[in-house]
Amino acid sequence: MFNKGDKVSVLDEAINGIVLSVQNDEVNVETEDGFTMKFSTKELIKVNDTSDLNIKNGSFNLNQIKFEKEIPKPRSFVKEKKAKGEIPPPEFDLHIEKLVSNFRAMSNYDILTLQSETAKRHIEFAIRNRIPKIVFIHGVGEGILKSELDFLLGRYDNIAFQDGNYQKYGLGATEVYIRQNIK
Numbered sequence: 001m002f003n004k005g006d007k008v009s010v011l012d013e014a015i016n017g018i019v020l021s022v023q024n025d026e027v028n029v030e031t032e033d034g035f036t037m038k039f040s041t042k043e044l045i046k047v048n049d050t051s052d053l054n055i056k057n058g059s060f061n062l063n064q065i066k067f068e069k070e071i072p073k074p075r076s077f078v079k080e081k082k083a084k085g086e087i088p089p090p091e092f093d094l095h096i097e098k099l100v101s102n103f104r105a106m107s108n109y110d111i112l113t114l115q116s117e118t119a120k121r122h123i124e125f126a127i128r129n130r131i132p133k134i135v136f137i138h139g140v141g142e143g144i145l146k147s148e149l150d151f152l153l154g155r156y157d158n159i160a161f162q163d164g165n166y167q168k169y170g171l172g173a174t175e176v177y178i179r180q181n182i183k
Helices: 052-057 061-070 106-130 144-154
Strands: 007-009 016-023 027-031 036-040 043-045 092-095 133-137 157-162 171-179
Touching: 007 027, 016 106, 092 106, 106 133, 106 171, 144 157, 144 171
Parallel strands: 092 133
Antiparallel strands: 007 016, 007 043, 016 027, 027 036, 133 171, 157 171
């Protein structure tokens, strides 16, 4: 599972390093601080080399990304206008059990990535098809998916969003309003 030279991270501690050797269930790791430590294979996880990701995704501005992460756009509040016979907005449930049938083998990172990519796909679809409002159901939980969704929505200039209708969804939904450019 682990090979010499693999970058690893210790699961329950803030220790990262490189595998020096593997013997049965024991792995010798040289930490970033230069210490050599022994761990069980169950305590370690492989860490992908981010330089490969940078090449695949093209160049990016690290300062701009840090700035966007630090200062989130304030949530805007748009008053809902309903007309008689209005079609309700499409609802997209981002709970993992609604997206895939077998998610037990997925890591939390993989689950969050799938949920974020699904939300982005639905946003792009709504923009392309001029759908003025959609609702994402994310649940309450620890708020990680909601904050990731807020960050994703904040990157669009033509989108306003707010908490979903409390009577209908409780605290577990976000309503997204797409401002359409009329040409």
